[in-house]
Amino acid sequence: MLRPHISLRLMRADELVDDPSPDACVEVTLSPSAPRPAGDPDAVAFAEPLRITPADLLRLHMESDLALGEIRAEAQRADIAWQRHLGRWYDEGRAAVEAGEPEVTLLLASSSDPGGRECKSNGSVSYPVVAQRESGCIR
Known part of the structure; x- marks a missing residue:
């Protein structure tokens, strides 16, 4: 499984001098993740950098942690249910064979x-x- 790489950069003050939104001082850049264009096999597509505020970055971090935690918990519940089902199936099969x-x-x-x-x-x-x-x- 490919994991996208994310880089964060705090922009310098001189880059934000004439900027209409100086609060958005964190630049988020994703590594190449888009499929290659069909015409050129050597071409790599890069996503445009996204600018967000530090508060938005913190909110994104917290919300993604919560979402991943819920996904992990659901996967664990599904695994436990599957193991129980498999155990019952095994016990029923063993009892049927023995009896x-x-x-x-x-x-x-x-x-x-x-x-x-x-x-x-x-x-x-x-x-x-x-x-x-x-x-x-x-x-």
């Missing part, structure tokens, strides 16, 4: 294999263990 019956497509429904060997059972439903398969019962 659920085995899938018919993966496991055989018989309680013993044709060779007379027993398969694993969870009490009510017998199912073969997924490992090596030998004559109907997977071992």
Whole structure:
């Protein structure tokens, strides 16, 4: 992510002698951030310097801190909610796997294999263990 660079310059008194707004003595300049013109790949667009008063600069700083703080807090709330949702989903999935019956497509429904060997059972439903398969019962 590109971060725009901002430079501040307090203008000298001689620059403000004949100025119609001498209170706006702080010059704010942004580094090149505009996209390059399509015709010239080497051209760089610079934003015009903006002049503001020191009080406006302080207000801008305070308001941007408040806005960024609200954004951070909202992002943290969203992350916490997502982690909780993910935890519930994980717990529900684990409980379903532990309590659920085995899938018919993966496991055989018989309680013993044709060779007379027993398969694993969870009490009510017998199912073969997924490992090596030998004559109907997977071992």
